[in-house]
Amino acid sequence: MVPAGNPLLDNLRIEPTPGATTLVIFGASGDLTRRKLLPALHTLSRGQRLPARFAVVGIGRTELSDDDFRQQFRESLREHAEVTGDDDVVRSLEGRLSYICGDTGDPALYERLAERLKEIGGADGVLYYLAIPPGVYSTVVERLGAAGLAGTPGRGWRRVIVEKPFGTDLASARALNELLHRHFEEDQIFRIDHYLGKETVQNLLVLRFANGMFEPIWNRRYIDHVQITAAETVGVEGRAAYYEGAGALRDMVQNHLMQLLALVAMEPPVEFSAGTVRDRKMDALKAVQPVSLEGENADAVRAQYRAGWVERREVPGYRSEPGVGVESTTETYVALRLRLDNWRWAGVPFYLRTGKRLPKRTTEIAIQFHRPPLEIFRRVSPTPLMSNLLVINVQPDEGISMRFDAKIPGTRMQVAPVMMNFRYGTTFPGEVPEAYETLLLDAMLGDATLFARHDFVETSWALVTPVHEAWEEHGDTSIPGYEAGEWGPQEADSLIARDGRRWRTL
Amino acid sequence: MENIVKTGTPTRARAATLVTVGPPARLAEAAGVLAEADEAGSLRHVLISTTGEDVPDVEGLQDVTVENVRPQFLNNAVAALRLSSLPTVVWWRGGPPDRLPAVATLADRVLLDAEDSLPLWRQAPALFGRTALTDFRWARLTRWRGVMALLFDLPQVREAAPDFQRLRITGNDPAQCALFAGWLASSLDWQGRVAVELERAGASASLSKVELDGPSASLQLALHRNGACLTTEARVNGDVLTSRVLSLGSQALPSLLSEELRVRSRDIPFERALQQMAS
Ligand SMILES: NC(=O)c1ccc[n+]([C@@H]2O[C@H](COP(=O)([O-])OP(=O)(O)OC[C@H]3O[C@@H](n4cnc5c(N)ncnc54)[C@H](OP(=O)(O)O)[C@@H]3O)[C@@H](O)[C@H]2O)c1
Numbered sequence: 001m002v003p004a005g006n007p008l009l010d011n012l013r014i015e016p017t018p019g020a021t022t023l024v025i026f027g028a029s030g031d032l033t034r035r036k037l038l039p040a041l042h043t044l045s046r047g048q049r050l051p052a053r054f055a056v057v058g059i060g061r062t063e064l065s066d067d068d069f070r071q072q073f074r075e076s077l078r079e080h081a082e083v084t085g086d087d088d089v090v091r092s093l094e095g096r097l098s099y100i101c102g103d104t105g106d107p108a109l110y111e112r113l114a115e116r117l118k119e120i121g122g123a124d125g126v127l128y129y130l131a132i133p134p135g136v137y138s139t140v141v142e143r144l145g146a147a148g149l150a151g152t153p154g155r156g157w158r159r160v161i162v163e164k165p166f167g168t169d170l171a172s173a174r175a176l177n178e179l180l181h182r183h184f185e186e187d188q189i190f191r192i193d194h195y196l197g198k199e200t201v202q203n204l205l206v207l208r209f210a211n212g213m214f215e216p217i218w219n220r221r222y223i224d225h226v227q228i229t230a231a232e233t234v235g236v237e238g239r240a241a242y243y244e245g246a247g248a249l250r251d252m253v254q255n256h257l258m259q260l261l262a263l264v265a266m267e268p269p270v271e272f273s274a275g276t277v278r279d280r281k282m283d284a285l286k287a288v289q290p291v292s293l294e295g296e297n298a299d300a301v302r303a304q305y306r307a308g309w310v311e312r313r314e315v316p317g318y319r320s321e322p323g324v325g326v327e328s329t330t331e332t333y334v335a336l337r338l339r340l341d342n343w344r345w346a347g348v349p350f351y352l353r354t355g356k357r358l359p360k361r362t363t364e365i366a367i368q369f370h371r372p373p374l375e376i377f378r379r380v381s382p383t384p385l386m387s388n389l390l391v392i393n394v395q396p397d398e399g400i401s402m403r404f405d406a407k408i409p410g411t412r413m414q415v416a417p418v419m420m421n422f423r424y425g426t427t428f429p430g431e432v433p434e435a436y437e438t439l440l441l442d443a444m445l446g447d448a449t450l451f452a453r454h455d456f457v458e459t460s461w462a463l464v465t466p467v468h469e470a471w472e473e474h475g476d477t478s479i480p481g482y483e484a485g486e487w488g489p490q491e492a493d494s495l496i497a498r499d500g501r502r503w504r505t506l
Numbered sequence: 507m508e509n510i511v512k513t514g515t516p517t518r519a520r521a522a523t524l525v526t527v528g529p530p531a532r533l534a535e536a537a538g539v540l541a542e543a544d545e546a547g548s549l550r551h552v553l554i555s556t557t558g559e560d561v562p563d564v565e566g567l568q569d570v571t572v573e574n575v576r577p578q579f580l581n582n583a584v585a586a587l588r589l590s591s592l593p594t595v596v597w598w599r600g601g602p603p604d605r606l607p608a609v610a611t612l613a614d615r616v617l618l619d620a621e622d623s624l625p626l627w628r629q630a631p632a633l634f635g636r637t638a639l640t641d642f643r644w645a646r647l648t649r650w651r652g653v654m655a656l657l658f659d660l661p662q663v664r665e666a667a668p669d670f671q672r673l674r675i676t677g678n679d680p681a682q683c684a685l686f687a688g689w690l691a692s693s694l695d696w697q698g699r700v701a702v703e704l705e706r707a708g709a710s711a712s713l714s715k716v717e718l719d720g721p722s723a724s725l726q727l728a729l730h731r732n733g734a735c736l737t738t739e740a741r742v743n744g745d746v747l748t749s750r751v752l753s754l755g756s757q758a759l760p761s762l763l764s765e766e767l768r769v770r771s772r773d774i775p776f777e778r779a780l781q782q783m784a785s
Contacts, residue, residue, distance in 0.1 A: 006664065008655035008693050017656055045753075048649065052656045052740070052748045088735045088751040426548050427521045428768065 018444035020053035020124035020156075022117060026104060026140050027131035028058025028069065032163065037131065038073050039081035040436040045093045049441055055120045057113065058099040069099035104132065104140050110147035117149075124156040127443055134165055138179050145183030152188070161190045161443050164255055165246065166452070169468065170461040177454045186454060190443045195256040195363075196450040197435030199424065200398040204263050204365070205277070207392070207400065214390075215268065217369070219344045224387060226350045227366040227504055228260050230394075231358035233311050235484070236332070240323030248334045249302070249468055252354040258285065258460040259452070260394070261350055264365055265340055274448040278456065285459045287342040288350075293470045297498070299338070300467050301480070301491040302331035305357040308484030315357065315484045329479045331471070332356040335492035337499075351496055353503065357484035362506050363394035381415040398432070399423040521548040522767070523592050525584055527609065528599030530555045536599055542760035545767040549595075552587045554580065556601045577601060581608035588612060593770060597763075603629055610637045617642065617766050623681045627780050638772045643682040643712075644779075645762045649755050650713060650727060651689060651775075653736050656752075657725050662742045666723030667694060674703045674719075679712035686713065688779035729754070 009016055023041075025033055044050050058069050073094055077083035083090065100116060102109030117126060128144065130137055141160070144150045152158050162180070167173025180189050195201055208214055217223070230252055236243045243251065262281035269276040292299045306317040319326050333355030340350065369388040377385065389403040401421045408414040424432060442450055482489040487503065496503055524546075526536045533553050540546040552570045556577055575583045580601060588594040596613040598606065603625040610616045610633045618626050618641040630639055657663050673690060675683040683704045691700065707714060711729050718725045723742045730737050736754050740747040755761075 006655060006658045007667075007695075008651070008658045008690075017659060019659055046755075048652045048656065048752055048755075052659055052738075052750065087753070088730060088732065089753045092751040428548075 016445065017049055018051045018125065018441070018446075020121070021051050021444050022055045022057060022120050022124070022126050023129060023440075023444075024057045024059065024113065024117075024126060025129045025131055026059045026136075027129075027133075028099060029060030029062040029064060029072070030131055032131045033058070034072065034076040035080050036434070036436045037129065037440070038076040039083075040434055040440055042073075042077055042081060042083060042090065042093060043434070043437050044441060046089050049437075050093075051444070053121065053124065055096045055098070057116055057120075058097065059102065059104075059109070059113070060099070061101065061103055063101050064099045066098045070094045070097050073097055104136050104143065107143060107147070110143050110149060114147060114149060125444065126156070126158050128158070128160040130160065130162050132163075134163075134168075137162060137176060141179055141183055150183040150188075152185075157188070157446065158184070159188045159190060159443060159446070160184055161192055161439075163192050164194075165250065166191050166255070166457050167461060168245070168250060170458060170465040173457050173461045177458065181454070187446075187448065189454070190439075190448060191452040191454075191457060192439060193255050193259050193452050194435040194439065195259055195394070196452075197437075197439040198394060198398075199432045200392060200394045201260065201263065202450070203398075203400075203424075204260075204392055205272075209268050209272075218367075220346055220348045222369055223348055224368045224370045225348055225499075225501060226261075226264060227368065228257055228264070228350065228352045228364075229366070229504070229506065230257060230354040230363040231360055231487075231506065232354075232356050233358060233361045235305070235315060235357050236318065236321050236324065238322070240321055244324060244328060244330050247302075247330045247468070248332055248354050248356070249464055249471075253334055253336065253352060254460050254464040255452070255457075257352045257354060258456075258463070260365055261285075261288070261338070261352065262456070264367070265345055265350070267344070272449070274451075277449050278453045282453070282456055282459070284340070284342075285456060285463075287340040287345065288463055289339045289341055291336060291338065291463065291467050293467065299336060299495070301333075301335040301489065301495050302471060303333040303355070303480040303482050303489035303491065304328075304330065305332050305355070305484045306481040308357065308486065310357050310359065310485035317481075317484070318356075327477050329471075329477060331479065333358075333482060333488050333492070335488060335495055336467075337495055349499060351501075351503070353488060353492060355482075355488055358487060359485055360506055361396065364506065365392040365394065366390070366504055367392075368501075377413065377415050380413040385415060386417045397423060397425070399425075521545075521592070522550070522614075523552060523588055523594045524549045524597060524767070525552045525554060525587065525594060525613070526597045526599060527554045527556065527580065527584075527601050529557050529601075532599040536597065539759045539763055543763045543767070544760075545764045549767070550589070550592060552584075554583050554587075556580065577605050580605050581612060584609050584612045595767065598626070607633055610639070613637050615640070615770060617645075617763075627681075627783065630780055631777070631784060634772070634777045638770065640766060640769070640773050640776055641685075642759075642762060642766075643679070643685055644773070644776050645766055646682060646712060646757055647686050647689070648765070649736065649753075649757075650686060650716065653727055653738055653752055654690070654716070654725070657738060657740045657748070660740060660747055662747055663723060663725065663740055666720055666742055669722060670694075670700055670718050670720040672701045672703070672717075672719045674705065674715075674717045675713065676705045676707045676715040677711060677713035678707055678709060680704060680706060682712045684783055685779055686716065688782040689775055690718070692778040692782040693775060 027033060100112050130140060150158055167176050262284045265284035266280040267283060269280045304318045308315060318324055318332050319328055335353040338350040367390040371387045375385055385405055391401045393399045399422050401419050403417050403419050405415045406418045408416050439450060480489045480491050526533060533555055554572045554575055556575060570587055572583050593614040596609055596616045597619060598616060599619050606626055606629050615638040620626055623641055623643055633639055673687055675687055677683045687702045714729045716727045726739045728737050730751060734754055735751050737751050739749045
């Protein structure tokens with residue numbers, strides 16, 4: 001009998017490394033592989049987080065030899081990880097890379113892959129990474145299944161990482177889940193939402209559930225409302241072909257913002273395990289009520305950026321971007337007001353907004369507390385009192401800030417709001433892992449906590465799809481606009497102002 | 507705009523008080539290390555010298571410097587200078603070993619870093635329940651341990667492990683070599699079954715090779731000729747199961763210190779390794 005656990009891992013500062021793994025990247029000649037995956041593998045290798053027996057098989061249509069693929073690895077490290085040297089770690093990892101050229105629709109490709117896995121010693125773990133256009137996901141999944149490469153062999157495992165976007169609406173997401181489930185069990189499927197790999201997002205769980213002081217006030221009795229913002233300064237950046245078919249609602253809200261909302265709103269899990277954490281997130285998502293789209297009082301606003309000034313330069317409007325139609329109504333901004341019907345959150349609105357070409361790149365969650373029931377300083381303090389605020393900065397400048405009132409020093413009783421800031425960068429200097437490092441490693445370890453489950457994805461699409469369809473049906477060629485470099489359209493301000501509130505100025 | 511009082515330069519969050527204790531020459535070296543360590547900016551620094559010479563001034567680093575503290579009052583100095591609102595980390599770079607317990611009980615964590623570790627290690631077991639102890643000799647072993655653990659991820663190696671007969675460790679720091687042996691012996695529960703040979707080699711590396719052999723398997727970790735990597739090899743039944751070159755990571759004092767300052771909890775394998783050495 002082989003002892004099951006590794007006796008030397010006990011309390012080892014270097015965290016557990018996965019068992020023998022072969023990473024098969026479909027789309028190895030693509031942008032994601034170059035920009036994110038290969039640099040992430042290098043960092044993991046440097047930190048000794050890769051298993052002793054590790055190999056990468058890249059697959060793409062571009063004709064590349066193994067050496068060309070290794071060359072691409074070096075280039076990607078140079079361009080995207082600032083690794084220029086030729087150290088032993090690079091050489092050792094490079095020796096584990098190989099490439100198969102082929103079309104994902106060709107069954108012969110899978111025979112060659114099976115052979116390659118056998119040569120490598122394929123009885124152990126195989127992780128398929130679908131870094132390919134979403135239109136090709138189904139072909140690969142079906143062909144892997146048909147070739148007998150999806151099932152879990154006696155010893156070892158087979159897992160698949162599916163990139164975003166996971167479907168374009170509820171029906172397509174369901175169809176993709178069904179297809180995946182025909183060939184893979186749910187615990188073999190890892191749906192990427194790279195926001196979940198971010199350090200602060202994980203810290204949100206720690207903030208809420210490792211501290212005794214927040215949870216008792218984390219509810220409708222103390223919280224007035226929640227604002228979740230994901231603002232980008234970039235425009236469509238040459239990705240018009242993709243973005244025209246997506247828009248902000250499907251590109252950002254359905255996945256990233258819904259994940260953040262669920263982490264804020266979830267009940268405490270009884271343990272930190274993939275199943276329980278994801279169950280509780282699912283409960284929270286189920287409490288979200290359908291978005292009202294009724295005329296003036298609609299709870300969803302969309303808009304598109306017009307020409308303006310952002311990032312210290314003048315920029316064109318969305319419709320003038322290369323690849324975008326002059327009559328495009330694709331939204332580059334969305335604001336939503338969501339209602340959660342459960343005991344914790346009844347009556348506490350969650351306002352979500354996301355947009356491109358906004359003044360700042362920032363993602364944050366702001367928890368706004370009720371004002372004190374009695375404002376005893378109103379007469380003495382010249383400034384109006386502000387309510388307490390807890391802000392979780394997701395990016396950049398990850399950290400947590402708290403706003404409370406303090407007395408201004410002096411003989412008079414004057415009150416002013418102050419911020420207490422915790423910044424990751426100052427308290428924990430050193431490198432924060434990139435989301436893709438965390439997620440690749442977790443998938444190799446079989447830990448799905450930071451991945452989206454099938455029911456979450458579908459429920460989230462069920463919330464978002466009617467909104468998108470209503471906008472489509474509208475058939476309007478006009479869409480509200482906002483100037484590039486301002487904080488979204490008037491309509492979004494009105495949406496929150498109806499409740500007597502306003503968006504935070506970030 | 508929201509009405510928020512802005513203070514001039516934002517003060518950096520202080521994560522801990524670092525009390526560095528030792529003779530002035532070792533404190534001067536420590537000050538140089540701190541100037542380069544990532545974590546140093548987030549610390550409140552206290553330097554305490556145990557002899558009469560001046561502690562060299564390092565701009566911007568010392569929040570408090572105390573010179574010429576008589577050894578018997580070391581703990582009083584620490585007691586006066588620690589803050590209850592911040593964790594206290596003591597970096598012990600020298601001083602009378604018999605004063606360690608009194609100082610350690612005032613600290614949340616103690617980083618031992620004396621030229622001679624053995625007298626301190628003899629004091630250490632009595633302190634395990636009271637503070638989180640570690641030693642820089644142990645910190646230098648982190649990568650070596652990680653790499654050895656990687657080999658034990660292989661089922662074939664775990665299967666062969668009960669039959670290992672001989673451990674041979676080569677290096678020029680006997681205490682560090684013995685500590686590595688103590689870690690393996692306690693983690694694998696050898697209870698004296700495996701013969702341990704420590705060979706002092708002339709090269710500059712404190713640890714340069716580890717060989718673990720049995721009838722069916724042999725493992726080898728060796729410092730690569732470039733000094734920055736480890737080569738590893740596992741053989742089972744004559745076949746090479748794995749052979750790799752892995753980064754040793756930075757062994758420079760500033761990065762080791764930064765790594766240690768990020769840890770706040772007890773290090774049980776270290777404690778067990780010391781107990782193993784004592785037994
Ligand atoms: N790039 C990012 O930062 C990013 C971020 C989030 C999510 N994603 C997602 O990641 C996936 C890949 O994105 P990407 O930006 O890397 O796309 P990309 O640059 O267009 O690369 C696509 C890759 O898929 C391969 N491919 C396409 N069709 C194929 C076929 N029929 N058979 C074999 N290989 C085929 C391409 O091979 P050839 O070029 O050799 O033909 C190429 O390697 C997409 O689902 C995208 O939504 C990307």
